[in-house]
Amino acid sequence: MSCPPELILAQFVDRALAEADAAATADHVAGCDDCRVRVDGLRREASLLREALAGDVAVPVIPAFDPPLSTGAWTVALLITGAGAGLASTVPVSLTDWLPWSSRFDIWALGELLLTLVPWLMQRGGALMTIVIEVIAALAALGALFWLARRVGPWRRHPLLLALPLLLAIGAAMPVQALDLRRSDQGTIHVPAGETIADTLIAIGGSVEIDGDVEGDLIAAGERVVVRGRVGGQVFAAAETVAIEGVVGGGVIGAGGSLNISGEVAGSVVGFAETLQAGPGRIGRNLYGFGKTVQVAPGAGVAGNAVLFSRDATVSAPIGADVLGFAAELDLGSTVGGGVTAYAGRVLLLAPARVARDVTAFVPGDDRVTVSPGAEIGGELKVEIRAEEHAEEHDGVGGYVVLQLLRFTAAFLTGAVILALVPGLRRVQLDTVGQTLLSAGVGLVTLVAVPILALLTALTLIGLPLAVMGLVLWLAGLYLAKVVVGHYLGARILAAVSGEPKHFLVTLAVGLAVVIVAVNVPFIGGVASFLLTVVGLGLLVLFLWGAVRDRNRATAI
Amino acid sequence: MPADFDDLYQSHYRRVFGLCLRLLGHRTQAEDAAQETFVRAYRAFGRYDRSRPFAAWVLEIASNHCVDLIRRRSREDALAGDPEAELSALPADDAGALGALISAEQGSALRDAIDALPDRYRVPIVLAYYGDASYDDIAARMDITRNHVGVLLLRARQRLRQALTDQEAPDR
Numbered sequence: 001m002s003c004p005p006e007l008i009l010a011q012f013v014d015r016a017l018a019e020a021d022a023a024a025t026a027d028h029v030a031g032c033d034d035c036r037v038r039v040d041g042l043r044r045e046a047s048l049l050r051e052a053l054a055g056d057v058a059v060p061v062i063p064a065f066d067p068p069l070s071t072g073a074w075t076v077a078l079l080i081t082g083a084g085a086g087l088a089s090t091v092p093v094s095l096t097d098w099l100p101w102s103s104r105f106d107i108w109a110l111g112e113l114l115l116t117l118v119p120w121l122m123q124r125g126g127a128l129m130t131i132v133i134e135v136i137a138a139l140a141a142l143g144a145l146f147w148l149a150r151r152v153g154p155w156r157r158h159p160l161l162l163a164l165p166l167l168l169a170i171g172a173a174m175p176v177q178a179l180d181l182r183r184s185d186q187g188t189i190h191v192p193a194g195e196t197i198a199d200t201l202i203a204i205g206g207s208v209e210i211d212g213d214v215e216g217d218l219i220a221a222g223e224r225v226v227v228r229g230r231v232g233g234q235v236f237a238a239a240e241t242v243a244i245e246g247v248v249g250g251g252v253i254g255a256g257g258s259l260n261i262s263g264e265v266a267g268s269v270v271g272f273a274e275t276l277q278a279g280p281g282r283i284g285r286n287l288y289g290f291g292k293t294v295q296v297a298p299g300a301g302v303a304g305n306a307v308l309f310s311r312d313a314t315v316s317a318p319i320g321a322d323v324l325g326f327a328a329e330l331d332l333g334s335t336v337g338g339g340v341t342a343y344a345g346r347v348l349l350l351a352p353a354r355v356a357r358d359v360t361a362f363v364p365g366d367d368r369v370t371v372s373p374g375a376e377i378g379g380e381l382k383v384e385i386r387a388e389e390h391a392e393e394h395d396g397v398g399g400y401v402v403l404q405l406l407r408f409t410a411a412f413l414t415g416a417v418i419l420a421l422v423p424g425l426r427r428v429q430l431d432t433v434g435q436t437l438l439s440a441g442v443g444l445v446t447l448v449a450v451p452i453l454a455l456l457t458a459l460t461l462i463g464l465p466l467a468v469m470g471l472v473l474w475l476a477g478l479y480l481a482k483v484v485v486g487h488y489l490g491a492r493i494l495a496a497v498s499g500e501p502k503h504f505l506v507t508l509a510v511g512l513a514v515v516i517v518a519v520n521v522p523f524i525g526g527v528a529s530f531l532l533t534v535v536g537l538g539l540l541v542l543f544l545w546g547a548v549r550d551r552n553r554a555t556a557i
Numbered sequence: 558m559p560a561d562f563d564d565l566y567q568s569h570y571r572r573v574f575g576l577c578l579r580l581l582g583h584r585t586q587a588e589d590a591a592q593e594t595f596v597r598a599y600r601a602f603g604r605y606d607r608s609r610p611f612a613a614w615v616l617e618i619a620s621n622h623c624v625d626l627i628r629r630r631s632r633e634d635a636l637a638g639d640p641e642a643e644l645s646a647l648p649a650d651d652a653g654a655l656g657a658l659i660s661a662e663q664g665s666a667l668r669d670a671i672d673a674l675p676d677r678y679r680v681p682i683v684l685a686y687y688g689d690a691s692y693d694d695i696a697a698r699m700d701i702t703r704n705h706v707g708v709l710l711l712r713a714r715q716r717l718r719q720a721l722t723d724q725e726a727p728d729r
Contacts, residue, residue: 006711007707007708007711010707010710010711010714011692011707014685014692014710016691016692016703016706016707045714046686048667049667049671049682049686050686050687052665052667052668052671053575053579053668053671053682053683053686053687054575054687055665055668062566062567062570062571063570063588063592065563065566065592065595065599424629427625434600546629
């Protein structure tokens with residue numbers, strides 16, 4: 001036998017060779033002086049390495065060990081969190097009405113969310129909103145606190161640092177109160193007729209009434225905002241009741257329980273309100289209306305497009321360009337300079353409707369589009385049948401299976417991409433009751449807090465893009481939640497069955513199949529879907545947080 | 558907290574902290590990692606097989622956690638590179654080089670050289686000679702093959718010899 005290479009000799013010294021190889025090497029070394037010298041050298045190297053590594057790890061004081069919270073304590077904390085969340089959601093609309101966590105996830109769910117939540121919050125005004133937001137903030141802080149207590153080592157030893165996020169989170173709710181506090185006169189802020197404000201006016205009061213002239217922008221918040229005079233720039237208004245009866249040189253962005261535009265607006269109108277009425281009056285550019293009821297009333301006119309997201313959308317005044325409607329019911333009874341595109345439960349074209357170009361209706365059935373005898377369509381009437389959420393009930397077993405296969409495929413493709421891009425997500429752990437509860441708690445807080453925070457941010461107007469981004473990420477998170485949980489479940493199932501880790505795509509496929517079956521079980525499917533989503537969302541948030549933390553640490557070295 | 562867990566904590570903390578320090582190379586991080594290791598051990602204590610030495614069990618938890626941290630830190634999925642490339646980069650056997658490591662009289666010089674190794678060499682060296690992990694254990698933690706472990710360990714030694722030779726050269 002020729003002399004074995006160092007690779008083999010080193011393994012021989014480390015007792016890492018298979019028995020037969022070890023015996024052969026031992027035989028050779030016994031008869032070869034060269035190799036014996038080398039083996040002795042390697043042995044001494046190994047023992048030097050051991051000595052060197054063992055030295056200088058003096059720990060002057062062993063820090064006290066803080067045992068993690070017991071599962072019982074966690075359960076109690078989460079029950080409190082849950083009860084708090086329940087309290088926060090003591091709203092006429094129950095959580096299940098507006099949260100698109102279930103598989104019924106599409107633009108309709110988002111629309112519903114906006115339609116019910118925004119006006120509700122607006123309508124109840126500042127006081128109730130403050131309470132709700134504080135509860136949410138406190139819950140978020142509670143979640144953060146418990147999470148930090150468990151996860152972040154050094155903070156565990158510094159309770160004061162723990163209090164910081166709590167204070168910060170509650171501080172986040174303060175702007176709402178600060179808004180109240182600045183309301184020094186408590187009563188009406190009135191700009192009388194004849195008075196001219198050469199600048200931008202920021203008016204926050206119980207009631208804001210503009211009869212005079214504001215040459216800049218008007219930023220107004222209160223229970224009631226009425227513009228009867230003239231505003232040269234833009235109007236930003238948030239109030240239970242917003243009424244624009246005068247003249248606005250720019251556009252109007254308004255949010256409120258009810259928003260009425262009966263004056264002249266030279267720019268566009270963006271309105272979020274439970275009831276939004278445009279007209280009588282004129283809108284110089286486009287109308288974007290979000291609300292439970294959006295009405296373009298007779299006598300009004302929109303020179304540009306009308307984009308309507310609402311439960312009931314009624315257009316009874318001329319629209320210069322196109323109409324795009326997302327509505328349960330869209331009624332159109334006026335002239336439209338362009339075409340009409342409607343994603344709706346029902347579309348009604350009533351006399352004297354005159355649509356210059358095509359009418360495209362995405363509706364659940366042929367019978368959902370009615371064109372009354374007096375109505376005219378210049379182009380074509382195109383009716384596209386849109387699969388409804390409960391398509392399985394209409395289409396029978398075949399359609400149902402196809403729909404589920406589509407869902408599986410979509411989730412699988414999304415999951416494959418995301419797990420390939422972010423391999424760390426394949427390693428998320430959920431092995432203990434504590435981890436599961438932690439994820440569920442974080443997920444629940446995220447689920448509730450993000451839309452509310454986004455709405456708050458949106459109210460500042462400057463933060464609108466941020467809010468939209470937040471909501472989009474949140475919705476993406478809701479979707480990805482099941483993918484992540486699916487992969488995790490797949491890994492557990494495969495580990496139990498074969499004991500060996502499989503390729504992540506195999507794991508994903510198995511897990512997603514289980515998830516899709518679980519969410520389709522009658523009665524408990526909804527609950528399963530909710531739980532999986534909440535846990536998955538929590539996993540995602542924790543993972544992202546961990547990644548951010550590690551990155552910060554890595555750069556800190 | 559069960560009294561016996563506290564005893565085990567007291568008697569094993571230094572060892573665990575040492576492993577974390579050697580793996581992560583940073584005191585504060587090592588303290589955090591050691592705490593996290595015992596938190597995990599505490600949670601899993603009910604499932605701990607008492608026939609196994611506690612040290613081996615808790616060191617395994619620690620090394621898993623630290624390797625995870627290192628992985629995330631390096632933002633790569635694979636901690637170790639390509640074994641083939643690694644193998645072809647092995648220099649020819651050089652018995653003379655063996656002396657370099659051995660002649661390093663000061664343990665501290667060797668320790669510094671170990672700390673300066675890239676993650677993929679430092680991790681197996683520390684696991685093998687501080688954590689007393691077998692090649693199979695190291696392979697499992699690093700998610701590589703057993704042979705690759707052998708190659709990485711040898712490369713690590715060669716780098717250490719080189720580093721120590723370079724260090725001594727100016728004195729001569």
